Amino acid sequence: MYIKKKQPLLRTLIVIFIIIYLIVTLFPIYWMVNTSFKSNKTAYKSPPDFFPNPPTLENYRRLLNEDITILKFFYNSLVIGFGTVLLCLLVGGLAGYSLSRFRLPGKQVIMVFFMLSQLFPLAVLLIPLYVHFAKLGMLDTYYAVILAHSAITLPYSIWLLKGFIDTIPVELEEAAAIDGCSRIGILWRIIIQMIAPGLVTAGVTSFLMSFREFLYALTLTSTEASRPISPGIQVYFMAVMSLRWANLMAATTITVLPVIMIYIFMQKYVVSGLTGGAVKG
Numbered sequence: 001m002y003i004k005k006k007q008p009l010l011r012t013l014i015v016i017f018i019i020i021y022l023i024v025t026l027f028p029i030y031w032m033v034n035t036s037f038k039s040n041k042t043a044y045k046s047p048p049d050f051f052p053n054p055p056t057l058e059n060y061r062r063l064l065n066e067d068i069t070i071l072k073f074f075y076n077s078l079v080i081g082f083g084t085v086l087l088c089l090l091v092g093g094l095a096g097y098s099l100s101r102f103r104l105p106g107k108q109v110i111m112v113f114f115m116l117s118q119l120f121p122l123a124v125l126l127i128p129l130y131v132h133f134a135k136l137g138m139l140d141t142y143y144a145v146i147l148a149h150s151a152i153t154l155p156y157s158i159w160l161l162k163g164f165i166d167t168i169p170v171e172l173e174e175a176a177a178i179d180g181c182s183r184i185g186i187l188w189r190i191i192i193q194m195i196a197p198g199l200v201t202a203g204v205t206s207f208l209m210s211f212r213e214f215l216y217a218l219t220l221t222s223t224e225a226s227r228p229i230s231p232g233i234q235v236y237f238m239a240v241m242s243l244r245w246a247n248l249m250a251a252t253t254i255t256v257l258p259v260i261m262i263y264i265f266m267q268k269y270v271v272s273g274l275t276g277g278a279v280k281g
Contacts (some may be wrong), residue, residue: 029256036060036250043246059250071213071252072224073232076142077211077255083146084210085155085203091150092202093155097191099158100165101173111162114155117186120197122215130219144220145228149210157202164198200269202264211259230253 030142034057037052063070099107129148130139138144173186181189192199211229218231227235233255237248 013154019030032249033253035246036101036253038246040244040246043249050197055065059246060254062247063250064073067236067247067251068227069224069236070233070254073227073229073236074223075257076226076232077228079142080145080149080217081207083142084149085206087146087150088153088157089199092154092161093187093192093195093199095158095163097165097187100162105137111159117155125151126215126219129159135222136248139220140222140226142226144212145217145226148216148220149206149213152213152216153202153206153209155205159256160202161198163196164195197269200266204266208263210261238252 034050037055037057038049038060040058043050044051060096074229098104099111104110122136129151133144133147138147141257168191172190176186176190213228214230214234217228218234221227221231224232233248237251
């Protein structure tokens with residue numbers, strides 16, 4: 001009876017905690033959008049307005065005219081992000097299949113090495129990568145950033161996709177081989193079809209990581225020709241031009257919105273992918 005009496009109080013405390021957590025988490029996003037509809041003059045007002053008064057679309061119009069360079073940064077991020085996804089799915093899928101199906105010496109050591117590589121800070125690998133790409137003449141190109149981002153996300157993709165392939169019965173591949181299906185045919189007609197949730201999860205994770213990554217993207221690029229959006233906004237608003245908070249918030253809103261939409265629409269696939277690959281180790 002005592003426990004039953006405490007259950008409503010526990011639920012109330014949980015609801016209060018969730019509300020506070022949501023306010024703390026979502027308020028910066030609200031303030032970003034709120035500031036994007038203010039003029040640069042009202043953005044510096046003290047005390048600040050919690051609602052734009054009056055609201056203006058001038059900051060967004062400016063992005064399409066004077067600050068159009070931001071859209072170039074956004075395009076660069078899309079190219080680099082999708083390039084990273086393609087490379088991670090291709091290499092990660094083949095590596096995961098090899099580690100799952102073939103008898104390789106030291107297979108467990110290889111898997112442990114992949115996970116240990118995620119423990120190193122990104123800054124540790126930055127200088128070797130920079131020197132390597134400089135010798136190859138790949139600095140300030142899409143390829144350098146794509147390869148660097150792929151190196152970060154590839155171990156996770158391999159682990160995830162291997163877990164999915166482990167859940168597929170080998171008998172299905174043996175039956176397909178008896179019917180005359182080649183190894184490539186088995187991969188295309190059976191494996192890819194059955195690990196689709198894992199591919200979506202690995203793809204979305206790789207894209208979001210690449211889209212928000214800052215350190216490598218800033219160091220490996222030096223011009224707007226290949227610089228992604230994260231370092232692009234930093235350099236454009238805080239180095240090249242005077243700091244304009246309202247314009248900065250408008251640019252940030254436009255760049256964040258597609259990422260939020262991608263995650264909202266792909267969320268169920270990501271969740272099913274994270275749980276599906278854990279059925280069998």
